[in-house]
Amino acid sequence: MMVNCVRCAGTFRLHEVDIVGTGYRCQTCSVAAALAAAHGVADVGDNLDLATRHSLARRARLQMFGGLFGTAGLFAPAVLATLAMGLGGWTVVLTLIAFYAMTITLGTFGDGLEKWRRYAGVPALPTATVRLLRARPTTSG
Numbered sequence: 001m002m003v004n005c006v007r008c009a010g011t012f013r014l015h016e017v018d019i020v021g022t023g024y025r026c027q028t029c030s031v032a033a034a035l036a037a038a039h040g041v042a043d044v045g046d047n048l049d050l051a052t053r054h055s056l057a058r059r060a061r062l063q064m065f066g067g068l069f070g071t072a073g074l075f076a077p078a079v080l081a082t083l084a085m086g087l088g089g090w091t092v093v094l095t096l097i098a099f100y101a102m103t104i105t106l107g108t109f110g111d112g113l114e115k116w117r118r119y120a121g122v123p124a125l126p127t128a129t130v131r132l133l134r135a136r137p138t139t140s141g
Contacts, residue, residue, distance in 0.1 A: 001014045063108060067107075067112060
């Protein structure tokens with residue numbers, strides 16, 4: 001039986017791959033994942049089942065929207081306050097605080113985007129087929 005690697009999409013025999021949560025991973029990709037994990041970049045996503053990955057992708061999408069709405073919600077008042085009051089006194093301080101907070105919300109958007117890219121494009125595994133084998137009657141004679 002031939003299977004495809006979930007990372008490089010290469011085709012391999014079943015005894016040449018490792019089984020991970022989303023399918024099969026070839027030895028080369030498994031070694032690359034182990035080396036990346038040794039350097040602090042662990043991709044445990046390959047070992048998560050499909051439902052968990054979809055849940056993480058949904059959370060990441062909500063995080064992205066929160067970052068965008070937070071940035072928009074801070075940018076508009078900061079610009080309006082600056083235009084209405086000019087650049088003097090407390091307006092400058094409040095504007096700087098708003099722009100600092102916008103930087104944080106943009107970072108939240110970027111983090112959500114990175115997570116969404118990691119978990120959203122997961123192919124569904126093929127449905128397993130189970131075939132029961134019957135013992136052949138032995139004839140002794």
